[in-house]
Amino acid sequence: MTPLRQRPLSITILACVYIVAGAIGFAAHLTDFRASDAFRYDGIWIELVRLLAVLAGAFMLRGRNWARWLALAWMALHVVVSAFHTFREFAIHCLFCAVIAWLLFRPAAARYFRLRTETGN
Numbered sequence: 001m002t003p004l005r006q007r008p009l010s011i012t013i014l015a016c017v018y019i020v021a022g023a024i025g026f027a028a029h030l031t032d033f034r035a036s037d038a039f040r041y042d043g044i045w046i047e048l049v050r051l052l053a054v055l056a057g058a059f060m061l062r063g064r065n066w067a068r069w070l071a072l073a074w075m076a077l078h079v080v081v082s083a084f085h086t087f088r089e090f091a092i093h094c095l096f097c098a099v100i101a102w103l104l105f106r107p108a109a110a111r112y113f114r115l116r117t118e119t120g121n
Contacts, residue, residue: 007063008108014100015060018071022053049077065113068104075100 026047053074059067075097082093103109 007061007112010103010106011060011109011112014071014103015057018053018057018060018074020057022050022055022057026050026054049074063113063115068109068113072097072101072104 056067056071056074060071079093079097082090
């Protein structure tokens with residue numbers, strides 16, 4: 001049996017950024033909810049999207065391949081949403097998305113996720 005390769009540092013850092021960003025965003029905006037607004041459509045979806053960031057980060061640390069796809073989709077959603085804002089905001093989100101995609105799919109990361117998936121760990 002081949003030993004598992006160690007998680008690339010870039011994946012560890014990126015996963016932690018997702019966890020922290022999702023948790024802070026969730027906690028900061030959770031206080032915006034009032035009992036009368038509990039079923040507001042947009043607020044609930046925004047909070048769920050933030051929880052998806054935490055989920056993606058946590059499972060990237062565990063080497064789950066689907067989590068890196070979720071992380072990329074999460075950032076791509078931000079690109080789409082920022083297209084309706086200023087060009088600068090859109091450009092920054094595009095840049096972040098490109099960097100994140102590169103980090104998630106470069107050869108060392110691909111090996112890490114593939115090995116973790118193949119061994120079932």
